[in-house]
Structures are given as C-alpha cells and as structure tokens.
Amino acid sequence: MTSSAGLARTIIAPLALGVIVLVLWQLLVVALDIKPYVLPSPLSIATQFGNSFATVWAGTKATGANALVGLVLGAVVGIIGAMLSALVRFIDQLSVPVVTAAAVVPIVALAPVLYTMFGTGAETARQLIAALAVFIPVYLNTLKGLRQVRPVHRDLMRAYAASPWAATRMVTLPGALPFLFTGLRIASSLAVISALIAEYFGGPIGGLGKSITSAAASSNYPLAYAYVLGSILLGLVFYAVTLALEKLATRHSGPPL
Numbered sequence: 001m002t003s004s005a006g007l008a009r010t011i012i013a014p015l016a017l018g019v020i021v022l023v024l025w026q027l028l029v030v031a032l033d034i035k036p037y038v039l040p041s042p043l044s045i046a047t048q049f050g051n052s053f054a055t056v057w058a059g060t061k062a063t064g065a066n067a068l069v070g071l072v073l074g075a076v077v078g079i080i081g082a083m084l085s086a087l088v089r090f091i092d093q094l095s096v097p098v099v100t101a102a103a104v105v106p107i108v109a110l111a112p113v114l115y116t117m118f119g120t121g122a123e124t125a126r127q128l129i130a131a132l133a134v135f136i137p138v139y140l141n142t143l144k145g146l147r148q149v150r151p152v153h154r155d156l157m158r159a160y161a162a163s164p165w166a167a168t169r170m171v172t173l174p175g176a177l178p179f180l181f182t183g184l185r186i187a188s189s190l191a192v193i194s195a196l197i198a199e200y201f202g203g204p205i206g207g208l209g210k211s212i213t214s215a216a217a218s219s220n221y222p223l224a225y226a227y228v229l230g231s232i233l234l235g236l237v238f239y240a241v242t243l244a245l246e247k248l249a250t251r252h253s254g255p256p257l
Helices: 002-032 042-051 053-087 089-103 107-118 124-146 151-159 164-201 208-217 221-252
Strands: none
Touching: 002 042, 042 053, 042 221, 053 089, 053 124, 053 164, 053 208, 053 221, 089 124, 107 124, 107 164, 124 164, 164 208, 164 221, 208 221
C-alpha cells in the first residue's frame, strides 16, 4: 500500500497534472484563437518537434556536451575548493570575496568577453560559463556539509590521532554527501541553462540556443518552442541522472563513524 501511494504521488500525480495543463493550454489556444507568435498550441509544437527531430537532436547533443563539460569541471573545482576551505582557515577567508563576486557575474556580460578571449569558433566559452554557474552551488553546499561534523566525531578522530585528510575522508565527506548532491542537483539544471544562454551571444553555429533564435527570427514560433521543448527534456535528463547518482551514492555509503 505504501509503495502504491508513493508511486501515485511521485509519478502518476505529476503526469496527470501535466496532461491537464496541456489539454487546457490546447483548448485555450483554440477557443481564444491565439496566434502562434503569441503562444503556439501544444499540438503544433509536438508536430514540429517530430518533423524536426533530427535538428532538435543535433542541437541537444551540442548543448548537452557543453553543459556536461561545465558540470564536471565546475563540480570538481567546487568540491576541491570546499575541501580546502574546510581544512585551511586562510583559504576559507580568502575565498569569500572571490566566490561572492563569481556568484553575481552576469552571463550576459561574461559571454562576449570569453568569446573574445577563446575565439568564436570554440566551445570553450560556453563550457566555462556553465562551469562557473555549477561551481557556486556545489562549492557552497559542499562547504556547508563539510562543516556539519559533530564534535564527538571530530574528537574521536583526534583521539585516534587521525590526520586531517583521514578525518575528512572517513567522517567529514560521508556526512557531507547529502549537501554535495543537493548542490549537484541544483547545478545540473544551471549547467544546461547557462550553456543555452551562452549560445545567444555568439560562438559556433549549433546548439539549442542558436536554433531557438534562428527559428524565432524566421517567425517559425512552433519550431522555436520545439527547440525549447528539447532544452527542457535535456535539463530533465541531467537532473534525473544526478538524482539517480545521489540515490546510488547514499545507498552504498553508510552513516559517518
């Protein structure tokens, strides 16, 4: 009974709500005769998505590759930076203004600068923008988790004469895993969004962002929304994979000593 209730709450209910929203959306567009440039109907978007699946898939792969590189790079730097800040007080104090400044850097201003530095023919700028967006939540959440060690656990490690790295590996990191994966789940969506937005400001042709602007510029609004649908699905895939990794990691890692 509990399993059935959980399935209904986590899968069936959201799907039912989504279907209801799509039906109401379709009825609203038809009943009010809303023009496609204002809001295309779900059926027209789905038709364009099916007819242009090859180009949507190509754009999804390009954007997804940049988002994946940015996610991995930003997560690695964020985790290492958080570990260093948790172990060395000087680094922690030094990183506060740097992280604060990085958190408020607008992609709109950063993208043209990076395209100038690395060239408009390279994907490097998009990957670095995604990495920066990922770094902030991963760093902050991981650092918060690393500071959640109970005093009794810290005293126990000292009693066993454990080195700072041994204490971090055996006690601090396992306790920080929930915070780390919270940051990764947030960052997984930000990686896709940042890579997508970076495509609006230049770089190689390809990717969902470029495709959306091209379709909108040619007044093919259902096709533009089809590319938007592709970006939504890409973000959901990133989030679902991160959530699955979290479930796997927390299942196989026991509680802190």
